Amino acid sequence: MVELAQEHDDDWWEVEALYDLCFAPGREALSSYRLRDGVPPVPELSLVARDADGVLAGAIRFWPVLVGGRRALLLGPVAVHPTRQGEGLGGLLIRDSLERAQALGWDRVMLVGDAPYYARFGFVRLDGVEMPPPTNPDRVLGRALCDGAWKGVTGRVTRPT
Numbered sequence: 001m002v003e004l005a006q007e008h009d010d011d012w013w014e015v016e017a018l019y020d021l022c023f024a025p026g027r028e029a030l031s032s033y034r035l036r037d038g039v040p041p042v043p044e045l046s047l048v049a050r051d052a053d054g055v056l057a058g059a060i061r062f063w064p065v066l067v068g069g070r071r072a073l074l075l076g077p078v079a080v081h082p083t084r085q086g087e088g089l090g091g092l093l094i095r096d097s098l099e100r101a102q103a104l105g106w107d108r109v110m111l112v113g114d115a116p117y118y119a120r121f122g123f124v125r126l127d128g129v130e131m132p133p134p135t136n137p138d139r140v141l142g143r144a145l146c147d148g149a150w151k152g153v154t155g156r157v158t159r160p161t
């Protein structure tokens with residue numbers, strides 16, 4: 001059995017090690033990390049999934065960003081330990097955190113990722129939303145957390161001021 005909990009300071013390096021294991025080397029060179037530099041993640045939405053022995057099975061973090069000056073969430077990184085992949089934990093982390101985001105009053109969420117995976121959670125390509133280069137625009141995806149939340153929201157993605 002796996003339980004989700006809010007990530008705490010003590011979890012930080014264990015989660016970093018999980019991300020290092022799950023992503024290609026140099027992940028921090030990705031343009032999305034420039035939006036995270038010097039900005040703390042959203043604590044209520046950054047979750048760890050631990051099994052009954054307390055072993056870390058997966059984690060998700062979110063950052064606040066601005067899109068053309070409008071508030072949005074940047075989902076990611078999300079990762080599940082290779083020995084636990086395919087059990088639905090990725091889906092659990094994503095669905096649970098998006099429900100929490102909605103309950104906290106966030107309107108919209110975006111990410112840079114594989115459309116074939118994220119489509120199942122309602123993410124679609126965001127036209128006119130410009131991530132720092134280099135980013136493949138086909139990987140810039142978004143989901144509204146309330147009706148019409150992405151309507152007319154375009155422009156550069158920047159760190160919150």
Ligand SMILES: CC(C)(COP(=O)(O)OP(=O)(O)OC[C@H]1O[C@@H](n2cnc3c(N)ncnc32)[C@H](O)[C@@H]1OP(=O)(O)O)[C@@H](O)C(=O)NCCC(=O)NCCS
Pocket residue numbers: 022023078079080081084085086087088089090091092112113114116117
């Ligand atoms: C992506 C990830 C978080 C999914 O976690 P998970 O717990 O294995 O996911 P789930 O069990 O909820 O879902 C598994 C399904 O997603 C599919 N899937 C996983 N990664 C995918 C991808 N990149 N593209 C398309 N489908 C993908 C699997 O094929 C499987 O499909 P099925 O339901 O038809 O069998 C996990 O594979 C992972 O940590 N990958 C490495 C890090 C990463 O790429 N993170 C995402 C950044 S964009």
